[in-house]
Amino acid sequence: MPQQIEYSVVIPLYNEEESLPVLQEELHAAMESLGRGYEIIYVNDGSADSSLEALSALKERYPKIRIISLLKNKGQCKALAAGFRASLGEWIITMDADLQNPPSEICKLLEFKDEYDLIIGRRKIRKDSYSKIAASRLAWFIRLLVLRDTCKDAGAALRIYRRSMIGRIPLFRRFYYYFPYLARTRGFKVKEIDVEHRHRRFGRSKYGNLKRAAEGVVDLWKVRRIVKKAGRLPAWSQ
Numbered sequence: 001m002p003q004q005i006e007y008s009v010v011i012p013l014y015n016e017e018e019s020l021p022v023l024q025e026e027l028h029a030a031m032e033s034l035g036r037g038y039e040i041i042y043v044n045d046g047s048a049d050s051s052l053e054a055l056s057a058l059k060e061r062y063p064k065i066r067i068i069s070l071l072k073n074k075g076q077c078k079a080l081a082a083g084f085r086a087s088l089g090e091w092i093i094t095m096d097a098d099l100q101n102p103p104s105e106i107c108k109l110l111e112f113k114d115e116y117d118l119i120i121g122r123r124k125i126r127k128d129s130y131s132k133i134a135a136s137r138l139a140w141f142i143r144l145l146v147l148r149d150t151c152k153d154a155g156a157a158l159r160i161y162r163r164s165m166i167g168r169i170p171l172f173r174r175f176y177y178y179f180p181y182l183a184r185t186r187g188f189k190v191k192e193i194d195v196e197h198r199h200r201r202f203g204r205s206k207y208g209n210l211k212r213a214a215e216g217v218v219d220l221w222k223v224r225r226i227v228k229k230a231g232r233l234p235a236w237s238q
Contacts, residue, residue, distance in 0.1 A: 003037035008089030009106075012079030013097035014045040018202035020054045023099055028062055030103040034110070041066045042097075043083045046073035081171045092166065096157040098200050105195040109160050117165055117188040120151070120180060121158030121195035139177075146220055147227070149181040152192055162188075170226065174219045185227050 009027065013020070024040075031038045042065065044052050052069055059065040068082050084092060091113060095101050101121060109119040126136075136155055143149040154177045169175065169182045180190050 005039050005088045006036040007038040007091050007093055008087035009040045009093045010083030010087060011095055011097050012043045012045055012076050013051060014073060015047045015049045015051060016097040017050045017054045019097055019099050023097055024058050024062060027103040030106050039064050039066055041083045041086055043079040044069040045079040046070050077174055077176050084166050090163050092161040094159045100198050100200055101158040102196055105158060109193055112191050116191040117162040118183050118190045119160040120156050120192045122153040122156055122192040123197040124194040126197050147181055147224060151180040154180055158195060178223045
């Protein structure tokens, strides 16, 4: 009998051909150590390099890999949503393909799955540029003022979602950054755990600070309207 899938790892990627072999090797070791059924879903977000070819070659060695390939670059959130829809596991694990989050940290987050619905790998010591860190801190402060959102690292890529959450939270353009906040407003339990964060080894970041900031302002007020209409604005608490 095929092993039942308990964990679905969903990884959106855009032009990450160099990092993929190293990522898959580390991820394979981490997931095999759990001793449970799993799948790894790579969502190729219209990459212009040889990422798709690299994934196809890896799939021959690692049969638990599934590949979703979008014809055009749709952005991180749409790629994640595609992976969510295709996933089969009771738990959905997300992370970026840039190797900044060690896959071994997945095991640390899973220790809390019996008590929480969403576990976030908070980057305790971020290895990003000063401008990127500054932009994230400013975004956190604005979310705190406008939404009372106390999530310290809403942009963290490494997360574990209970499947029952998916479908209860609207997957709009930048849902990724507001998912922890919206989950709390719907009564789900959210936990942040400090994890290691590494310098990017290959390529460069695909997301510009100015564009993210402009889109974030629009979606910030959209989220506030959603929550205010539902009458579930949370209190100032963790």
